[in-house]
Amino acid sequence: MYPSKQHLENYAALAVNVGVNVQQGQTVVVMAPITAAPLVRLIASKAYEAGAKNVHVEYNDEELSLIKYKKAPEEAFSEYPMWRAKAWEEYVETGAAFIQIYCPNPDLLNGVDPARVATASKTASAALSGYRGSLMNHTNAWSLISYATPEWAAKVFPGLAPEEAVQKLWERIIDATRIGLEDPIQAWKEHNAKLLQVVEQLNRKRYKQLQYEAPGTSLTVELPEGHIWLGGSKANAKGIFFNPNMPTEEVFTMPHKDGVNGTVRSTKPLNYNGQVINGFSLTFKDGRVTDYSAEQGYEALSNLLKTDEGARHLGEVALVPHDSPISNSNVIFFNTLYDENASCHLALGQAYPVNLEGGTKMSPEELLAHGANRSLTHEDFMIGSPDMNIDGVTQAGTREPIFRNGNWVI
Ligand code: ZN
Ligand code: ZN
Numbered sequence: 001m002y003p004s005k006q007h008l009e010n011y012a013a014l015a016v017n018v019g020v021n022v023q024q025g026q027t028v029v030v031m032a033p034i035t036a037a038p039l040v041r042l043i044a045s046k047a048y049e050a051g052a053k054n055v056h057v058e059y060n061d062e063e064l065s066l067i068k069y070k071k072a073p074e075e076a077f078s079e080y081p082m083w084r085a086k087a088w089e090e091y092v093e094t095g096a097a098f099i100q101i102y103c104p105n106p107d108l109l110n111g112v113d114p115a116r117v118a119t120a121s122k123t124a125s126a127a128l129s130g131y132r133g134s135l136m137n138h139t140n141a142w143s144l145i146s147y148a149t150p151e152w153a154a155k156v157f158p159g160l161a162p163e164e165a166v167q168k169l170w171e172r173i174i175d176a177t178r179i180g181l182e183d184p185i186q187a188w189k190e191h192n193a194k195l196l197q198v199v200e201q202l203n204r205k206r207y208k209q210l211q212y213e214a215p216g217t218s219l220t221v222e223l224p225e226g227h228i229w230l231g232g233s234k235a236n237a238k239g240i241f242f243n244p245n246m247p248t249e250e251v252f253t254m255p256h257k258d259g260v261n262g263t264v265r266s267t268k269p270l271n272y273n274g275q276v277i278n279g280f281s282l283t284f285k286d287g288r289v290t291d292y293s294a295e296q297g298y299e300a301l302s303n304l305l306k307t308d309e310g311a312r313h314l315g316e317v318a319l320v321p322h323d324s325p326i327s328n329s330n331v332i333f334f335n336t337l338y339d340e341n342a343s344c345h346l347a348l349g350q351a352y353p354v355n356l357e358g359g360t361k362m363s364p365e366e367l368l369a370h371g372a373n374r375s376l377t378h379e380d381f382m383i384g385s386p387d388m389n390i391d392g393v394t395q396a397g398t399r400e401p402i403f404r405n406g407n408w409v410i
Contacts, residue, residue, distance in 0.1 A: 002170035003148075003179075010179040011145070012042035014246065016050050018188045018233075019143030020097035021242045024051035029091050031058045032101035036147040043099060056091070062108050062151070069112045069120075077119040080127035088131035095238070098135065098142040105151035106334035109274030117273050118303035125307070125376035136352050136378070137360045138234055141242035144337050148173055155334050176247040176326050176338065188243070195232035198251050201410060202229040207392035210317065210402070212264065214388040216281060221317055221346075222259025224371035226357035229253045234354065247326060249341040252318035254355040256371035258287035260314050268343055268382035271334045275300040280381075287313050289348075304348065310375025316347035316355075322386045322406030336380050344384030344403070349375035 003011070016022050028047040032040045037059075044055040068076065091098070109117055125132070135142050153165035160168060174180040178187040206227075212219040231251035233241045261284055269278040279295030289312040294301045305311050320327070320343055327342035351372040353359035359367060368374055390403035401409045 002167050002174060007170075007174055007179050008039055008042055009046075010184050011177065012039060012046045014177065014179060014184050014188065015043055015099050015143055015145050016046040018185055019145065019243050019246055020099055020141040021240050022047050022050040022052050022097055023240060025053050026051070027091060027094055027096040028052045028055045028099065029058065029088075029096050030055065030099045030101070031060070033103065033147070033149065034059045034061050035149045036101045036103070039101065039147055056096075062105055066108055066112070069109060069116055074116070077116050078123050080123045082127060085127040085131065088128065089134075092131055092134045092140055096140060097242070098140060100142070100144050101147050102144050102337055103146045103149050103152050103335060104271060104274060105149070106155045106269075106271040106274070106276055108151070112274075114275060114299045114303055117275065117300075118306070121273050122307055122376065129376060132350075136350060136354075137237075138244075138352075138354050139237045139360075141236045141240060142244055143242060143246060144244065145177070145246045146173060146335060146337055152335065156331060172326075172329055172331060172333075172338075175329070176341075192232035192243070195248070195251060198408070199229045199231045202251060202253075205392060205400075205410075206395060207402075208395055209259075209393035211391045211393065211399070212262075212383070212388065213390075214265070214267075214383070214385055216265030217263060217383060217388070219260065219262040219264045219284070221314070222256040222371075223253060223317075224256040224259075224356065226370065227253045228355050228357060228359075230352075230355060237360075245337060245341065247338070247341050249324045249326060250318040250320045250345070252316055252352075252355070254351040254372055255314045255317045255346075256287065257310075257313040257315070257351070257368075257373035258371065260284040260287045264346065264383050266381050266383060267385045268332055268339045269296070269334060270339075270379070270381045271336060272297070272300055272304055272379060276334065277301045277304075277381075284314075289313075304377065304379055307349070307377045308375050310373050311349050311377050311379075313348070313373045313375070314346050315349045315351035315373040315375065315378055316345075316380065318345045318347075318380070319390070319403065319408075320344050320384060321403075321408050322384060322388070327384075339382050340380045342384075343382035344388060344390070344406075345380045345382045347378055347380045349373065349377035349379055
């Protein structure tokens with residue numbers, strides 16, 4: 001039976017010691033669905049063992065969210081309790097570490113008015129922008145992990161009996177997070193070191209442009225001067241290393257917000273706020289989405305792009321080889337934490353200031369002037385495939401292959 005007690009203990013220890021790398025006297029904030037309580041309790045226990053002063057747990061319940069979307073009056077969706085937003089900011093100020101268990105039901109909001117979802121999402125993003133900005137600045141340590149829920153498992157393995165689907169999904173999680181290995185923490189050290197090698201190589205290259213070619217995709221992405229590639233573990237403001245995503249297979253940087261041209265086609269469905277967007281294409285002119293289409297979820301895509309001006313520009317470009325552990329499992333997860341780590345991807349919206357030299361010390365205006373995109377949203381979407389070729393253009397104007405048939409050639 002998966003997960004075993006040992007798997008869950010390894011998972012909790014990994015989230016605490018590698019995910020956010022809890023320090024003596026630190027507060028740890030855990031955000032999780034109520035279904036993940038068995039893991040949350042172990043995380044709390046491991047966090048105290050690692051020296052945490054306080055573990056604050058914030059549970060959420062998708063069924064309650066659904067009831068609200070169906071029954072609450074319209075005005076409920078443009079209101080966000082500011083005391084709650086302030087609480088997160090206060091936790092940031094006191095140097096807390098944030099662990100989030102992320103495993104939304106991809107079909108939760110089927111049939112709910114997308115306009116309500118869009119309003120709620122925009123309202124929450126605006127209220128939480130200070131808190132989210134700090135996390136994107138890597139001021140504090142944070143880490144995203146997932147937990148197999150029956151609803152999520154049913155979407156990933158629709159042909160299986162519910163119990164079997166959950167088992168199968170746990171198998172995939174155990175593999176991807178390495179918690180089934182003898183020493184998961186050592187395995188993550190080695191994995192981080194490998195990602196760092198690629199990062200260092202790309203940072204030495206300082207490409208000024210990336211050119212993507214694949215069926216339905218022909219895209220040029222300019223990289224701003226001083227861009228920094230990152231991958232695996234990162235240092236927070238205090239120099240403590242943490243892993244924001246578990247699993248992670250990506251290396252990523254920021255595109256120039258006005259330097260994207262051409263068309264890109266998605267290769268995996270995107271679970272956006274409980275709605276699935278699939279088979280979509282975006283066309284860019286000078287960084288801005290000027291045209292788009294979607295086989296499924298057109299309205300949700302439309303609402304995402306209408307979040308604000310920055311939602312129409314890119315804020316992240318990430319490279320993931322097609323031949324990688326999560327990708328090789330050949331499973332579509334309908335969970336961006338997993339799907340983005342199986343595929344080259346881009347993100348609409350806010351750029352990470354850490355992807356620019358001196359970025360975390362720049363004012364919002366300075367960041368914009370350097371080409372860093374600004375938005376209330378940051379939404380990754382998958383574009384990688386075994387047919388994708390990517391070239392890098394050097395400062396001198398030479399074109400070099402980076403990806404051939406979906407995999408690294410550097
Ligand atoms: Zn990413
Ligand atoms: Zn992202």
